[in-house]
Amino acid sequence: xxxxxxxxRERHLATVTLVILTLWSGSAFANLKIFACEPEWGALAxxxxxxxxxxxxxxxxxxxxxxIRARPSLIAKIRRANLVFCxxxxxxxxxxxxxxxxxxxxxxxxGKPGNIMAADFVNTIEKPLVLDxxxxxxxPEGNPHVHLDPRNIIILAKILSKRLSIIDPxxxxxxxxxxxSFVKGWNKLIIxxxxxxxxLKGQRVAVHHRSWxxxxxxxxxxxxxxxxxxxxxxxxxxxxxxxxxxVKADRTMAILRTSFDDPQPSQWLMKKTGIPAIVxxxxxxxxxxxxxxxxxxxxxxxxxxxxxxxx
Amino acid sequence: xxxxxxKSSLLLLFLGLASAPILKxxxxxxxxxxxxALKNSYESRIKNLETKISVxxxxxxxxxxxxKSKATSIRNVKNNSFNPSIGIVLNGKISDYxxxxxxxxxxxxxxxxxxxxxxLAIGETELNFSANADNRFYGSMTAAIVREDGxxxxxxxxxxxxxxxxxxxxxxxxxxxxRAFWSLGYLNEIHAHSDDFSDxxxxxxxxxxxxxxxxxxxxxxxxxxxxxxxVGTGLFRGDxxxxxxxxxxxxxxxxxxRTGGDVGNNTSWRLGASTLIGTTDGRKSNEDTVTxxxxxxxxxxxxxxxxxxxGNAKARELxxxxxxxxxxxxxxxxxxxxxxxxxNFNDTSAGFYAQAVLKTSPSWxxxxxxxxxxxxxxxxxxxxxxxxxxxxxxxxxxxxTDWTSSEYGRLRLQYNRExxxxxxxxxxxxxxxxxxxxxxxxxxx
Numbered sequence: 001x002x003x004x005x006x007x008x009r010e011r012h013l014a015t016v017t018l019v020i021l022t023l024w025s026g027s028a029f030a031n032l033k034i035f036a037c038e039p040e041w042g043a044l045a046x047x048x049x050x051x052x053x054x055x056x057x058x059x060x061x062x063x064x065x066x067x068i069r070a071r072p073s074l075i076a077k078i079r080r081a082n083l084v085f086c087x088x089x090x091x092x093x094x095x096x097x098x099x100x101x102x103x104x105x106x107x108x109x110x111g112k113p114g115n116i117m118a119a120d121f122v123n124t125i126e127k128p129l130v131l132d133x134x135x136x137x138x139x140p141e142g143n144p145h146v147h148l149d150p151r152n153i154i155i156l157a158k159i160l161s162k163r164l165s166i167i168d169p170x171x172x173x174x175x176x177x178x179x180x181s182f183v184k185g186w187n188k189l190i191i192x193x194x195x196x197x198x199x200l201k202g203q204r205v206a207v208h209h210r211s212w213x214x215x216x217x218x219x220x221x222x223x224x225x226x227x228x229x230x231x232x233x234x235x236x237x238x239x240x241x242x243x244x245x246x247v248k249a250d251r252t253m254a255i256l257r258t259s260f261d262d263p264q265p266s267q268w269l270m271k272k273t274g275i276p277a278i279v280x281x282x283x284x285x286x287x288x289x290x291x292x293x294x295x296x297x298x299x300x301x302x303x304x305x306x307x308x309x310x311x
Numbered sequence: 312x313x314x315x316x317x318k319s320s321l322l323l324l325f326l327g328l329a330s331a332p333i334l335k336x337x338x339x340x341x342x343x344x345x346x347x348a349l350k351n352s353y354e355s356r357i358k359n360l361e362t363k364i365s366v367x368x369x370x371x372x373x374x375x376x377x378x379k380s381k382a383t384s385i386r387n388v389k390n391n392s393f394n395p396s397i398g399i400v401l402n403g404k405i406s407d408y409x410x411x412x413x414x415x416x417x418x419x420x421x422x423x424x425x426x427x428x429x430x431l432a433i434g435e436t437e438l439n440f441s442a443n444a445d446n447r448f449y450g451s452m453t454a455a456i457v458r459e460d461g462x463x464x465x466x467x468x469x470x471x472x473x474x475x476x477x478x479x480x481x482x483x484x485x486x487x488x489x490r491a492f493w494s495l496g497y498l499n500e501i502h503a504h505s506d507d508f509s510d511x512x513x514x515x516x517x518x519x520x521x522x523x524x525x526x527x528x529x530x531x532x533x534x535x536x537x538x539x540x541x542v543g544t545g546l547f548r549g550d551x552x553x554x555x556x557x558x559x560x561x562x563x564x565x566x567x568x569r570t571g572g573d574v575g576n577n578t579s580w581r582l583g584a585s586t587l588i589g590t591t592d593g594r595k596s597n598e599d600t601v602t603x604x605x606x607x608x609x610x611x612x613x614x615x616x617x618x619x620x621x622g623n624a625k626a627r628e629l630x631x632x633x634x635x636x637x638x639x640x641x642x643x644x645x646x647x648x649x650x651x652x653x654x655n656f657n658d659t660s661a662g663f664y665a666q667a668v669l670k671t672s673p674s675w676x677x678x679x680x681x682x683x684x685x686x687x688x689x690x691x692x693x694x695x696x697x698x699x700x701x702x703x704x705x706x707x708x709x710x711x712t713d714w715t716s717s718e719y720g721r722l723r724l725q726y727n728r729e730x731x732x733x734x735x736x737x738x739x740x741x742x743x744x745x746x747x748x749x750x751x752x753x754x755x756x
Contacts, residue, residue, distance in 0.1 A: 060576060067625035069617065071579040071756045072539035072571025079483065079533045094718075101449070103533040105483065106476040109446075133719060233717065234673055260623050262673070286576075 032168050035078050037086035038065050039283045040147040045085055046288035047182045048160050052171050061283040064260045065091050070098040079103035082167055088117025089144035113166040119144050121159050122152045126213055137232025149214035150190050150297055154183055189294055196301050199308055208257035208266055224252045227265045235265040249273040254307045258282040276307055395442035396750030400504045402434040403744055410737035415517055417686025417700025419596035421552050424516035446477035468524055488528040493545055494567045495585045496634050497613035499523055508711055509725045509743045512664035512682040514636040518609055520552035541569045549589050553607045556593035563589025583613045597697050605642010625673050633665040646696040654692035661685045680709040703733040721745045
C-alpha cells in the first residue's frame with residue numbers, strides 16, 4: 001500500500017472517530033458539578049448547594065495550593081464542572097490556568113458566572129508596592145488566604161448563591177433559602193467568636209508564612225515576626241537569627257504554621273525562645289461536610305485560647 | 312519681594328547718578344563703603360529668599376511622592392491581560408567530555424541530537440510571548456537564539472494559535488495550528504529547559520532531533536469521562552526531523568491517546584500512546600552526509616508516575632518516567648562519506664529511557680536515568696556506514712543533582728556515561744544553570 005493511501009485512510013479514521021466522540025460528549029451532563037480548588041470553598045459550596053450539586057475538591061488541607069500539579073485527574077474533573085470555585089489572587093497560578101485551558105467548558109472560564117475567584121470579591125490586604133521577583137513569591141493582587149476572615153465567608157456565600165441561581169435557575173429558591181439560613185447562623189457565630197477574641201486581642205504571634213494575615217486582621221492578633229524572610233522562600237539561617245534577636249519572648253504568644261509548612265524553623269525558634277510553636281488548622285477536610293467551616297474557626301480559636309491560657 | 316528689590320536698585324542707581332556731581336567733594340571712599348554695605352545686605356537678603364524658594368519648591372515634591380505611593384497601593388494589578396506575557400529563559404553550561412567524538416552507532420543523528428559544545432557555552436536562549444487574542448483564541452510564540460556553525464541564529468521553535476473554550480467548539484474540541492512542539496510521547500511538548508536532565512534522552516536525540524516542531528495543525532479533545540482520557544490527531548507539513556524536504560507540504564500525521572488518574576491521595580499517573588507517521592523526500596543527518604528518502608513511522612508509549620509522600624509537591628516528591636519508541640522505516644539511505652547511495656532499507660529500530668527524580672527537600676533533587684537505543688540490522692549495502700551499529704546498542708547512564716532557588720532558577724550538576732560504539736565511551740560532566748524571567752508557564756504534570 002502506498003503511503004499516500006495509508007495517510008488518506010488514517011485521516012478518514014480520525015475524522016470518523018472525532019465525530020463519534022463529539023456526539024457522545026454532548027449528552028454527558030447530569031446534575032450540577034462544582035470544582036473547588038481548596039477545601040474551604042468546597043465546604044462553603046456544600047453549605048449553599050446542599051444536595052443539588054456534586055462537589056469535587058482538588059486539594060486537601062495538608063497541601064499548599066501554591067504548589068499543585070495540573071494532574072490528569074484534575075483535568076478530567078474540571079472538564080465536567082459547571083462551576084469553578086477557587087481562591088484566585090494568583091494562588092493557583094501554577095495550575096488552574098492550565099486546567100481551564102486544557103479541559104474546562106466555556107461557562108467556567110474567567111469572567112463567566114461559572115467562575116468564582118474568592119479574592120476578587122473581598123478586600124485583599126498586603127498588596128505589594130513593588131513587584132519584583134527578588135522579593136519572593138509575591139501576589140500582585142494581595143494576600144490570597146482570604147478565607148480565614150469569617151466575614152469574607154458571608155460575602156462569598158452570597159456570591160455563590162447568586163451564581164448558582166444563574167447557572168441552575170430551577171433551584172434558585174433552594175439556594176436562596178440555604179444561603180439565608182447559613183448567613184444568619186454564621187452571623188451569630190461571628191458574634192460568639194468576637195466575644196472570645198477579647199482575650200486574644202493585641203497578643204503578638206510569629207508566623208512561618210503569611211498564611212494567617214486575614215485571621216490576624218480580624219482577630220486583632222499582631223504579627224511579631226515572619227520566619228520566611230520573603231514569601232515562599234524557605235527561611236535562611238541568617239534571617240532566623242535576626243528574628244531571634246528581634247522577637248521578644250515574653251511578649252510573643254506563639255509561633256504559627258500550617259501543617260504543610262516546614263516545621264524546622266518554628267521548632268528551632270521555640271527551642272531558642274520558649275515561645276510555643278503550634279500548627280493551626282488552615283482549612284477543612286477535603287471531603288465537603290456541612291458545619292466544617294464553623295468547626296475550623298472554633299478549632300483555631302480553641303487552640304489560640306489554650307495557648308493564651310497557659311501564659 | 313521682587314518689587315522691593317527693584318525699588319531699591321532704582322534708588323541705588325538714582326543715588327549713584329544724581330548725587331555724584333553734588334557730593335563730589337565728599338569722600339568717595341565713604342560712598343563706596345556705603346554701597347558695599349548695601350550690596351552685602353541685599354545679597355544676604357536675596358540669598359535668604361532663594362533658600363526659602365528652594366525649600367518651598369522641595370515641599371510639593373515630597374507631597375507628590377507621598378500621593379504617588381498611595382496611588383500605587385490602590386492600583387489593582389491583576390495581570391497584564393492586555394499585553395502578551397513575556398518570558399525569557401536563560402541557560403548556560405560548562406561541559407567536560409573525556410572523548411573527542413561522540414557518534415551514535417547505527418543512527419543518522421542531526422545537529423540538535425548531537426552532544427552539546429564542550430567547555431563554556433550558553434544553551435538556547437528562549438523568548439516567549441503569549442496571550443489570549445480574544446475570548447476564542449490564544450496565541451504563543453517562542454523563538455530560540457542558538458549558536459550554530461559559529462554564529463548566533465534565531466530559530467522559530469513555536470508560533471501557534473489555539474482555540475479557547477470560548478469558541479464553543481462541540482464536545483470541548485481544541486484546535487492548535489501553526490508550529491508547535493506537538494503532542495507526542497511525554498517530553499516532546501515540554502521545552503527542553505524544564506527537563507529534569509541537562510540533555511534529552513537518547514530516543515529523543517536519535518528519532519526527533521530533540522523535539523518534533525513541524526508546521527501543522529492538531530485537533531484534540533478531553534473526553535467527558537470520569538477518568539482523564541484525551542485523544543487527538545494532527546496533520547503536519549513534514550519538514551522537521553524525522554522528515555524533511557516535503558514536496559506535498561502535508562506528508563506527516565499523528566495520533567495520540569492519553570489517560571491518567573490518582574491512586575489514593577498521594578500518587579498520580581499518566582499513560583500515553585502516540586504515533587507519528589509520514590514520508591520524507593530527503594531527511595539529512597550526520598552533518599548532511601546521510602540522507603533518507605521514504606516512509607518513517609514512529610510509535611511511542613509513555614508513562615509517568617508521581618509519588619508524593621506528603622501529598623505536597625513542594626516538600627518531597629518522587630517522579631518516575633519512561634518512554635519507549637519504535638521506528639519502522641521503508642526507503643533508501645545514502646551515506647556520502649562511506650560511498651553508499653540509495654541503498655534499500657526496510658527495518659525497525661527501537662529505543663527507550665527510564666528515569667527517577669527524587670525531590671529530597673524543597674530545593675534539592677537527585678535523579679538517575681538510563682537510556683538505550685537498538686539500531687536496525689543494516690542491509691549489506693550499508694555495512695560500514697554511519698547506519699551500521701555493528702552489533703552495538705548505544706546506551707547512556709546519567710545521574711544528576713539540582714538545586715532550585717525558586718520556581719524561576721535552577722542549578723544542575725550532571726554526569727553522563729555514553730557508550731555509543733563498541734569499545735568506545737565518553738564520560739561527561741555538565742554544570743548547568745536555567746533561569747527564567749517574566750511569565751512562566753503552568754507546571755505540567
